[in-house]
Amino acid sequence: MGTPLEPREAQVEEVLERLYEEYPDSTISLKYSNRLELLIAVILSAQCTDERVNTVCSDLFETYETPEEYANAPQEELAEAINSITYYNNKAKYIRSACADIAEEHDGEVPDTMSELTDLAGVGRKTANVVLQHGHDVVEGIVVDTHVQRLTRRLEITEEERPEAIEEDLLGIVPEKDWQQFTHLMIDHGRATCTAINPDCADCVLADVCPSAKPDADVDLASGEEW
Numbered sequence: 001m002g003t004p005l006e007p008r009e010a011q012v013e014e015v016l017e018r019l020y021e022e023y024p025d026s027t028i029s030l031k032y033s034n035r036l037e038l039l040i041a042v043i044l045s046a047q048c049t050d051e052r053v054n055t056v057c058s059d060l061f062e063t064y065e066t067p068e069e070y071a072n073a074p075q076e077e078l079a080e081a082i083n084s085i086t087y088y089n090n091k092a093k094y095i096r097s098a099c100a101d102i103a104e105e106h107d108g109e110v111p112d113t114m115s116e117l118t119d120l121a122g123v124g125r126k127t128a129n130v131v132l133q134h135g136h137d138v139v140e141g142i143v144v145d146t147h148v149q150r151l152t153r154r155l156e157i158t159e160e161e162r163p164e165a166i167e168e169d170l171l172g173i174v175p176e177k178d179w180q181q182f183t184h185l186m187i188d189h190g191r192a193t194c195t196a197i198n199p200d201c202a203d204c205v206l207a208d209v210c211p212s213a214k215p216d217a218d219v220d221l222a223s224g225e226e227w
């Protein structure tokens with residue numbers, strides 16, 4: 001079992017330093033070539049792998065190009081085009097509705113503020129943060145997905161449980177210059193080593209500062225349950 005550094009700012013700094021070294025090219029893994037494609041890809045990626053989203057989007061982005069084309073697509077047709085994605089019926093509805101708003105209220109442009117983005121169907125704070133960061137170069141938050149949620153708790157960077165509360169907590173202890181990369185580094189480490197089931201603690205660069213490190217730790221701090 002590792003010992004986290006105190007205060008939490010020092011733990012964050014140490015974790016970041018090691019993960020920057022481990023994943024020097026860490027970045028978003030969704031593929032897109034403009035803001036609308038980015039928005040669509042992020043909506044589709046909720047509870048679905050980026051790999052599958054990229055596969056589906058390579059055809060989708062050839063079929064539909066403008067907000068009007070998505071908004072005017074029949075529900076069944078759009079749902080069919082994304083039917084290998086989780087919750088494809090709901091996501092098709094969100095995309096048609098969001099694109100109708102973009103066409104009618106935003107001159108066909110994906111909005112660049114948190115409040116306008118989160119007013120769109122299917123767009124919560126997490127999706128809006130990704131679109132702001134990668135579509136508009138505006139970093140005003142930290143994207144908290146399932147990997148960030150799990151790793152920050154395992155590493156005792158936060159004790160919060162809900163993504164919104166975790167984000168608020170992190171904003172106070174992660175240096176602003178690292179807000180964007182913090183997410184990508186956590187995602188890369190969550191995929192490569194600190195997986196949800198059976199994390200590879202024996203081969204983890206954070207083991208000596210991680211209070212959840214197996215086999216010494218009894219409890220996975222992400223879930224609060226025994227390993």
Ligand code: SF4
Pocket residue numbers: 154155193194195199200201204205206207210211212213214
């Ligand atoms: S892989 Fe193990 S040691 Fe590494 S961060 Fe995850 S729980 Fe901690």
